[in-house]
Amino acid sequence: MTDPHRNNVTSWSRREFFTAAGFLGLPAYISLPGLSTAEMAENTVHMETDVLVVGGGSAGLPAALAAFRQGVRVVVAEEDPQIGGAPVDMFVAMPCGFPRFGIYRELLDILETTYNIDGTPVRKEDETKDHWYFPQLYLTAWRKLLGSHKKLRIVTGARCIGVLTEDAGTRNRVTGAVFDAGRGQRLSIRASVVIDASGSGEVSELAGAACRYGRESREEFEEPFAEESPDTTVMPCTWMMISQRFRPGPAPDFELFKSRAFIDSGVGWYGLNQDDVRGRNTGAYLHWGPTVRCADTRNSIELGKAASQALEKLGAEIETWHRNGFNLWLAPRLGVRECRRVEGEYIINMNDLKAGRIPDDTIALGAYYLDAWGHKLTEDQRRVDPYGIPYRAVIPRGMGGLLTAGKCISGTHLAMSSYRVQCHVAQIGQAAGIAAAMAVKHQTRVRDIDIAALQQALIAGGIPIDRWRKGDIDVRWRPEPSSCKD
Numbered sequence: 237m238t239d240p241h242r243n244n245v246t247s248w249s250r251r252e253f254f255t256a257a258g259f260l261g262l263p264a265y266i267s268l269p270g271l272s273t274a275e276m277a278e279n280t281v282h283m284e285t286d287v288l289v290v291g292g293g294s295a296g297l298p299a300a301l302a303a304f305r306q307g308v309r310v311v312v313a314e315e316d317p318q319i320g321g322a323p324v325d326m327f328v329a330m331p332c333g334f335p336r337f338g339i340y341r342e343l344l345d346i347l348e349t350t351y352n353i354d355g356t357p358v359r360k361e362d363e364t365k366d367h368w369y370f371p372q373l374y375l376t377a378w379r380k381l382l383g384s385h386k387k388l389r390i391v392t393g394a395r396c397i398g399v400l401t402e403d404a405g406t407r408n409r410v411t412g413a414v415f416d417a418g419r420g421q422r423l424s425i426r427a428s429v430v431i432d433a434s435g436s437g438e439v440s441e442l443a444g445a446a447c448r449y450g451r452e453s454r455e456e457f458e459e460p461f462a463e464e465s466p467d468t469t470v471m472p473c474t475w476m477m478i479s480q481r482f483r484p485g486p487a488p489d490f491e492l493f494k495s496r497a498f499i500d501s502g503v504g505w506y507g508l509n510q511d512d513v514r515g516r517n518t519g520a521y522l523h524w525g526p527t528v529r530c531a532d533t534r535n536s537i538e539l540g541k542a543a544s545q546a547l548e549k550l551g552a553e554i555e556t557w558h559r560n561g562f563n564l565w566l567a568p569r570l571g572v573r574e575c576r577r578v579e580g581e582y583i584i585n586m587n588d589l590k591a592g593r594i595p596d597d598t599i600a601l602g603a604y605y606l607d608a609w610g611h612k613l614t615e616d617q618r619r620v621d622p623y624g625i626p627y628r629a630v631i632p633r634g635m636g637g638l639l640t641a642g643k644c645i646s647g648t649h650l651a652m653s654s655y656r657v658q659c660h661v662a663q664i665g666q667a668a669g670i671a672a673a674m675a676v677k678h679q680t681r682v683r684d685i686d687i688a689a690l691q692q693a694l695i696a697g698g699i700p701i702d703r704w705r706k707g708d709i710d711v712r713w714r715p716e717p718s719s720c721k722d
């Protein structure tokens with residue numbers, strides 16, 4: 237099948253993959269629900285790689301690109317029909333937080349210079365203002381970035397449903413993952429290192445890693461703003477949407493937009509800069525649509541119920557928007573802020589962020605306030621100091637051959653509310669990708685790689701850990717709590 241937009245990316249659709257690949261045997265220890273061993277042997281396609289990244293989103297794509305740049309073979313397996321993750325499938329199409337370094341910077345450079353919403357490049361000095369980009373442009377930008385790497389394989393339409401493991405003494409060692417391709421067909425990918433970049437931490441849980449879900453008690457990590465007792469509440473979900481005017485008219489009606497936070501591009505939030513918005517009046521706006529609680533974001537049926545509730549909330553409002561000359565586009569998926577957090581060798585907590593701790597094994601840099609939706613904090617309580625994310629937080633405790641990247645890394649509910657934004661998770665992904673490649677190249681366990689060498693590789697890749705540690709980076713532009721909302 238020829239796709240003119242495909243550049244050099246080896247991106248296989250399900251059908252292409254199953255046509256192209258040969259059938260080999262099935263290792264005896266895989267057990268998948270619903271199929272006998274003989275049926276699995278017949279219906280399973282096998283593949284092998286050095287690094288397998290499960291999830292082609294905000295963290296997974298930097299992980300894959302970074303690993304590939306280290307010279308190892310990489311496969312990204314993504315359940316959506318296309319890559320991109322939250323910016324594409326949840327319309328989370330606005331960069332938030334700082335710093336914006338490394339591969340994320342490369343992505344932004346493409347978006348800012350090529351695709352800004354009104355066609356004019358974003359000037360660097362404007363970066364503290366909010367900008368957003370049409371979701372599919374993230375996809376285009378990623379394809380540009382990934383495009384020159386012929387052997388980086390991307391398999392879309394592949395949902396991870398199982399993990400290959402072997403007993404490695406005291407640890408459960410992950411050796412690959414199994415994907416559902418529909419109609420009883422399975423894809424089994426063996427890898428030296430698997431990176432769980434699923435956002436939900438589902439892959440790690442399938443592998444047997446311990447996962448956290450919900451809010452910690454105040455006592456557990458002595459987090460002063462945590463709940464008295466632990467519970468299973470996670471941040472609410474928001475259905476992101478884009479409004480677009482279908483007939484020319486005056487600048488947006490602020491009364492109409494009042495209930496829906498929105499941004500134009502290059503201006504601040506609604507209510508802060510109405511005159512700016514009126515002045516620009518691009519006619520297309522990104523909105524934080526209906527927000528709802530989901531009883532359990534690990535459960536797809538509960539997510540479905542939450543999505544129905546969100547639609548109900550939006551209800552008659554759609555008519556009002558239409559009468560005022562606007563169409564609304566809902567994101568393909570309800571925006572899920574929080575799911576599992578995989579317990580690592582270190583659990584980041586809010587005190588680390590408030591104190592601006594930059595641990596010796598820092599692999600990613602953060603400067604974004606505590607943004608725990610559904611949790612009332614004063615502006616002062618939300619403020620953090622520029623902090624570092626330790627490598628230990630991406631190594632699942634008691635596991636081998638497995639790293640995490642993205643919002644599912646090891647941290648408390650409150651800490652995660654800060655590091656979950658895209659500029660941070662992309663750096664985490666970049667680091668996990670390099671670490672995985674180093675483990676492959678040096679034939680060592682992921683926990684035994686040379687951290688100093690990893691940090692040097694990150695510095696070479698545009699993440700200045702050394703300067704961050706010295707306080708040598710200008711963080712004047714750190715957003716004030718009220719200037720951004722995600």
Ligand SMILES: Cc1cc2nc3c(=O)[nH]c(=O)nc-3n(C[C@H](O)[C@H](O)[C@H](O)COP(=O)(O)OP(=O)(O)OC[C@H]3O[C@@H](n4cnc5c(N)ncnc54)[C@H](O)[C@@H]3O)c2cc1C
Nearest residue numbers: 291293294295315321322332396435571572642643658722
């Ligand atoms: C409503 C909302 C608003 C937000 N606003 C902002 C904002 O303004 N700015 C900002 O920077 N951040 C914002 N965030 C946070 C940020 O977008 C996310 O935390 C971040 O994108 C998470 O990155 P990730 O790589 O962990 O997950 P994702 O980007 O979601 O990527 C995970 C990928 O894994 C795939 N996947 C999942 N399970 C499987 C499986 N079993 N098999 C195969 N593939 C799988 C998914 O399809 C997805 O493509 C917002 C989040 C939400 C929900």
